[in-house]
Amino acid sequence: MPPPRWFQLYWSSDEELVDSFLSRAEEIDADAVVVTLDTTQLGWRPWDLDLGSLPFTRGVGIAQYTSDPRFSELVAERIAADEPEDPVKVTPQAVRTLLEMARNHPGGLLDNLRAPEPRAAVQTFLDTFSNPALSWDHITTLRERTRLPVVLKGVLHPDDARRAVDLGVDAVMVSNHGGRQVDGSIGSLDALVAVREAVGPEPTVLLDSGIRSGADVVKAMACGADAVTLGRPHL
Numbered sequence: 001m002p003p004p005r006w007f008q009l010y011w012s013s014d015e016e017l018v019d020s021f022l023s024r025a026e027e028i029d030a031d032a033v034v035v036t037l038d039t040t041q042l043g044w045r046p047w048d049l050d051l052g053s054l055p056f057t058r059g060v061g062i063a064q065y066t067s068d069p070r071f072s073e074l075v076a077e078r079i080a081a082d083e084p085e086d087p088v089k090v091t092p093q094a095v096r097t098l099l100e101m102a103r104n105h106p107g108g109l110l111d112n113l114r115a116p117e118p119r120a121a122v123q124t125f126l127d128t129f130s131n132p133a134l135s136w137d138h139i140t141t142l143r144e145r146t147r148l149p150v151v152l153k154g155v156l157h158p159d160d161a162r163r164a165v166d167l168g169v170d171a172v173m174v175s176n177h178g179g180r181q182v183d184g185s186i187g188s189l190d191a192l193v194a195v196r197e198a199v200g201p202e203p204t205v206l207l208d209s210g211i212r213s214g215a216d217v218v219k220a221m222a223c224g225a226d227a228v229t230l231g232r233p234h235l
Protein backbone atom coordinates (compact mmCIF):
# COMPACT_ATOMS: atom_id res chain seq x y z
CA MET A 1 0.00 0.00 0.00
CA PRO A 2 1.48 3.40 -0.88
CA PRO A 3 2.12 5.66 2.10
CA PRO A 4 -0.47 8.36 2.75
CA ARG A 5 0.13 11.68 1.04
CA TRP A 6 -0.88 14.89 2.74
CA PHE A 7 -1.01 18.11 0.82
CA GLN A 8 0.41 21.03 2.81
CA LEU A 9 -1.29 24.30 2.02
CA TYR A 10 0.11 27.72 2.66
CA TRP A 11 -2.99 29.85 2.31
CA SER A 12 -2.17 32.18 -0.56
CA SER A 13 -3.28 35.79 -0.70
CA ASP A 14 -4.83 34.81 -4.07
CA GLU A 15 -8.03 32.87 -3.39
CA GLU A 16 -8.08 31.35 -6.89
CA LEU A 17 -4.65 29.91 -6.23
CA VAL A 18 -5.96 28.35 -3.03
CA ASP A 19 -8.77 26.71 -5.03
CA SER A 20 -6.35 25.55 -7.69
CA PHE A 21 -4.12 23.88 -5.08
CA LEU A 22 -7.13 22.26 -3.43
CA SER A 23 -8.37 20.82 -6.70
CA ARG A 24 -4.89 19.55 -7.59
CA ALA A 25 -4.68 17.89 -4.17
CA GLU A 26 -7.98 16.17 -4.90
CA GLU A 27 -6.82 15.11 -8.36
CA ILE A 28 -3.80 13.30 -6.91
CA ASP A 29 -6.04 11.66 -4.30
CA ALA A 30 -4.25 13.28 -1.40
CA ASP A 31 -5.38 11.81 1.90
CA ALA A 32 -5.59 15.18 3.65
CA VAL A 33 -5.00 18.88 3.32
CA VAL A 34 -2.78 20.30 6.05
CA VAL A 35 -3.25 24.04 6.41
CA THR A 36 -0.26 25.63 8.10
CA LEU A 37 -1.51 28.48 10.26
CA ASP A 38 1.67 29.82 11.79
CA THR A 39 3.52 31.07 8.71
CA THR A 40 1.43 33.98 7.52
CA GLN A 41 4.77 35.75 7.51
CA LEU A 42 8.16 34.08 7.59
CA GLY A 43 9.78 34.24 11.01
CA TRP A 44 13.01 36.13 11.54
CA ARG A 45 15.59 33.41 10.98
CA PRO A 46 19.07 34.72 11.76
CA TRP A 47 20.90 31.53 10.78
CA ASP A 48 19.22 31.43 7.39
CA LEU A 49 19.98 35.12 6.91
CA ASP A 50 23.61 34.76 8.02
CA LEU A 51 24.08 31.89 5.60
CA GLY A 52 22.10 33.61 2.86
CA SER A 53 19.97 30.49 2.82
CA LEU A 54 16.83 31.78 1.13
CA PRO A 55 16.14 29.14 -1.52
CA PHE A 56 12.77 30.54 -2.63
CA THR A 57 14.43 33.76 -3.73
CA ARG A 58 16.54 31.67 -6.12
CA GLY A 59 13.53 29.82 -7.48
CA VAL A 60 14.37 26.69 -5.49
CA GLY A 61 11.45 24.85 -3.89
CA ILE A 62 8.61 26.64 -5.67
CA ALA A 63 7.76 24.01 -8.29
CA GLN A 64 4.34 23.55 -6.67
CA TYR A 65 3.72 27.10 -7.82
CA THR A 66 5.46 27.25 -11.18
CA SER A 67 3.53 24.10 -12.19
CA ASP A 68 0.19 25.66 -11.30
CA PRO A 69 -2.09 27.13 -14.00
CA ARG A 70 -3.47 29.88 -11.77
CA PHE A 71 0.02 30.83 -10.62
CA SER A 72 1.13 31.04 -14.27
CA GLU A 73 -1.74 33.46 -14.87
CA LEU A 74 -0.56 35.65 -12.00
CA VAL A 75 2.97 35.66 -13.39
CA ALA A 76 1.66 36.60 -16.85
CA GLU A 77 -0.42 39.41 -15.32
CA ARG A 78 2.66 40.73 -13.52
CA ILE A 79 4.67 40.73 -16.73
CA ALA A 80 1.81 42.34 -18.71
CA ALA A 81 1.43 45.07 -16.09
CA ASP A 82 4.96 45.97 -17.07
CA GLU A 83 5.69 47.65 -13.79
CA PRO A 84 9.19 49.05 -13.52
CA GLU A 85 11.47 46.35 -12.15
CA ASP A 86 13.46 46.96 -9.02
CA PRO A 87 16.86 47.90 -10.34
CA VAL A 88 19.39 45.10 -9.99
CA LYS A 89 22.99 45.97 -9.23
CA VAL A 90 25.06 43.70 -11.42
CA THR A 91 27.28 41.73 -9.09
CA PRO A 92 28.65 38.17 -9.43
CA GLN A 93 26.07 37.08 -6.82
CA ALA A 94 23.21 38.72 -8.76
CA VAL A 95 24.31 36.95 -11.95
CA ARG A 96 24.53 33.64 -10.08
CA THR A 97 21.04 34.15 -8.66
CA LEU A 98 19.54 35.00 -12.07
CA LEU A 99 21.23 31.91 -13.51
CA GLU A 100 19.84 29.76 -10.76
CA MET A 101 16.34 31.17 -11.22
CA ALA A 102 16.56 30.34 -14.93
CA ARG A 103 17.84 26.84 -14.20
CA ASN A 104 15.07 26.13 -11.71
CA HIS A 105 12.22 27.46 -13.83
CA PRO A 106 10.33 24.99 -16.05
CA GLY A 107 11.62 24.98 -19.64
CA GLY A 108 15.02 25.28 -21.25
CA LEU A 109 17.85 27.24 -19.66
CA LEU A 110 18.61 29.41 -22.68
CA ASP A 111 14.99 30.40 -23.21
CA ASN A 112 14.61 31.09 -19.50
CA LEU A 113 17.66 33.34 -19.46
CA ARG A 114 16.05 35.54 -22.10
CA ALA A 115 12.53 35.42 -20.61
CA PRO A 116 11.06 37.57 -17.82
CA GLU A 117 9.14 34.62 -16.30
CA PRO A 118 11.75 33.12 -13.94
CA ARG A 119 12.29 36.36 -12.05
CA ALA A 120 8.61 37.31 -12.22
CA ALA A 121 7.72 33.87 -10.81
CA VAL A 122 9.98 34.37 -7.79
CA GLN A 123 8.55 37.84 -7.20
CA THR A 124 4.98 36.56 -7.58
CA PHE A 125 5.70 33.72 -5.19
CA LEU A 126 7.11 36.09 -2.57
CA ASP A 127 4.07 38.36 -2.97
CA THR A 128 1.41 35.68 -2.80
CA PHE A 129 2.62 32.50 -1.08
CA SER A 130 0.97 33.43 2.18
CA ASN A 131 -1.77 35.68 3.42
CA PRO A 132 -0.88 37.79 6.46
CA ALA A 133 -4.62 38.48 6.88
CA LEU A 134 -5.50 34.78 7.22
CA SER A 135 -8.37 34.49 9.71
CA TRP A 136 -11.08 32.12 10.87
CA ASP A 137 -13.28 33.52 8.09
CA HIS A 138 -10.96 31.90 5.56
CA ILE A 139 -10.77 28.61 7.44
CA THR A 140 -14.58 28.51 7.66
CA THR A 141 -14.80 28.34 3.87
CA LEU A 142 -12.61 25.23 3.65
CA ARG A 143 -15.32 22.70 4.36
CA GLU A 144 -17.21 23.75 1.22
CA ARG A 145 -14.07 24.03 -0.89
CA THR A 146 -12.69 20.54 -0.53
CA ARG A 147 -13.91 17.05 0.15
CA LEU A 148 -10.51 16.08 1.60
CA PRO A 149 -9.97 15.69 5.33
CA VAL A 150 -8.57 18.90 6.82
CA VAL A 151 -5.77 19.18 9.37
CA LEU A 152 -5.00 22.55 10.96
CA LYS A 153 -1.28 22.74 11.77
CA GLY A 154 0.17 25.22 14.21
CA VAL A 155 -2.53 25.28 16.88
CA LEU A 156 -1.17 26.09 20.36
CA HIS A 157 -4.05 27.70 22.23
CA PRO A 158 -6.90 25.58 23.63
CA ASP A 159 -9.51 28.11 22.46
CA ASP A 160 -8.23 27.82 18.89
CA ALA A 161 -8.29 24.03 19.11
CA ARG A 162 -11.90 24.07 20.27
CA ARG A 163 -12.89 26.49 17.55
CA ALA A 164 -11.20 24.34 14.93
CA VAL A 165 -13.08 21.27 16.07
CA ASP A 166 -16.35 23.23 16.15
CA LEU A 167 -15.72 24.16 12.52
CA GLY A 168 -15.54 20.49 11.66
CA VAL A 169 -11.85 20.05 10.86
CA ASP A 170 -10.65 16.48 11.00
CA ALA A 171 -7.55 17.02 13.14
CA VAL A 172 -5.52 19.70 14.83
CA MET A 173 -1.77 19.58 14.90
CA VAL A 174 -0.19 21.13 17.96
CA SER A 175 3.01 22.61 16.61
CA ASN A 176 5.31 25.60 16.94
CA HIS A 177 6.85 24.86 13.54
CA GLY A 178 9.90 23.31 15.19
CA GLY A 179 10.63 26.68 16.76
CA ARG A 180 11.33 28.12 13.31
CA GLN A 181 8.65 30.77 13.39
CA VAL A 182 8.30 32.59 16.70
CA ASP A 183 11.45 32.63 18.78
CA GLY A 184 10.41 32.02 22.37
CA SER A 185 7.08 30.44 21.47
CA ILE A 186 5.46 28.07 23.95
CA GLY A 187 6.72 24.51 23.57
CA SER A 188 4.24 22.32 21.73
CA LEU A 189 4.36 19.63 24.42
CA ASP A 190 3.53 22.31 27.02
CA ALA A 191 0.50 23.31 24.96
CA LEU A 192 -0.73 19.78 24.38
CA VAL A 193 -2.47 18.93 27.65
CA ALA A 194 -4.69 22.03 27.57
CA VAL A 195 -5.52 21.44 23.91
CA ARG A 196 -6.59 17.86 24.61
CA GLU A 197 -8.65 18.99 27.59
CA ALA A 198 -10.31 21.65 25.46
CA VAL A 199 -11.37 19.34 22.62
CA GLY A 200 -12.20 16.22 24.64
CA PRO A 201 -11.19 12.64 23.96
CA GLU A 202 -12.61 12.17 20.46
CA PRO A 203 -10.99 14.62 18.02
CA THR A 204 -7.69 13.68 16.47
CA VAL A 205 -4.80 15.64 17.95
CA LEU A 206 -1.36 15.41 16.41
CA LEU A 207 1.85 16.95 17.70
CA ASP A 208 5.20 17.94 16.31
CA SER A 209 8.20 20.10 17.25
CA GLY A 210 11.01 18.52 19.19
CA ILE A 211 10.19 14.82 18.93
CA ARG A 212 13.56 13.06 18.87
CA SER A 213 13.09 9.60 20.37
CA GLY A 214 10.63 6.86 21.20
CA ALA A 215 10.46 8.22 24.73
CA ASP A 216 9.37 11.58 23.34
CA VAL A 217 6.61 9.85 21.39
CA VAL A 218 5.38 8.04 24.48
CA LYS A 219 5.37 11.29 26.47
CA ALA A 220 3.43 13.08 23.75
CA MET A 221 0.87 10.29 23.61
CA ALA A 222 0.59 10.25 27.42
CA CYS A 223 -0.13 13.98 27.26
CA GLY A 224 -2.95 13.50 24.77
CA ALA A 225 -1.55 13.17 21.25
CA ASP A 226 -2.93 10.48 18.95
CA ALA A 227 0.23 10.56 16.87
CA VAL A 228 3.32 12.66 16.29
CA THR A 229 5.11 13.85 13.19
CA LEU A 230 8.76 14.66 12.56
CA GLY A 231 10.53 17.45 10.75
CA ARG A 232 14.28 17.73 11.27
CA PRO A 233 14.96 14.10 12.30
CA HIS A 234 13.59 13.04 8.93
CA LEU A 235 15.83 15.55 7.14
Ligand SMILES: Cc1cc2nc3c(=O)[nH]c(=O)nc-3n(C[C@H](O)[C@H](O)[C@H](O)COP(=O)(O)O)c2cc1C
Pocket: 008, 036, 153, 175, 176, 177, 178, 179, 180, 208, 209, 210, 211, 229, 230, 231, 232, 233, 235
Ligand atom coordinates in the same frame (compact mmCIF):
# COMPACT_ATOMS: atom_id res chain seq x y z
C1 LIG B 1 13.73 22.90 6.46
C2 LIG B 1 12.33 22.90 7.01
C3 LIG B 1 11.30 23.32 6.19
C4 LIG B 1 9.98 23.34 6.66
N1 LIG B 1 8.97 23.73 5.84
C5 LIG B 1 7.70 23.67 6.28
C6 LIG B 1 6.62 23.99 5.42
O1 LIG B 1 6.81 24.35 4.26
N2 LIG B 1 5.37 23.92 5.93
C7 LIG B 1 5.11 23.54 7.22
O2 LIG B 1 3.95 23.46 7.63
N3 LIG B 1 6.11 23.24 8.05
C8 LIG B 1 7.39 23.29 7.61
N4 LIG B 1 8.41 22.98 8.48
C9 LIG B 1 8.10 22.66 9.88
C10 LIG B 1 7.83 21.17 10.01
O3 LIG B 1 6.70 20.79 9.28
C11 LIG B 1 7.57 20.78 11.45
O4 LIG B 1 6.49 21.51 12.00
C12 LIG B 1 8.77 20.96 12.37
O5 LIG B 1 9.99 20.72 11.69
C13 LIG B 1 8.62 19.99 13.53
O6 LIG B 1 9.65 20.12 14.45
P1 LIG B 1 10.92 19.12 14.46
O7 LIG B 1 11.78 19.56 13.33
O8 LIG B 1 11.53 19.40 15.80
O9 LIG B 1 10.43 17.70 14.31
C14 LIG B 1 9.72 22.95 8.01
C15 LIG B 1 10.78 22.51 8.83
C16 LIG B 1 12.07 22.49 8.35
C17 LIG B 1 13.17 22.02 9.27
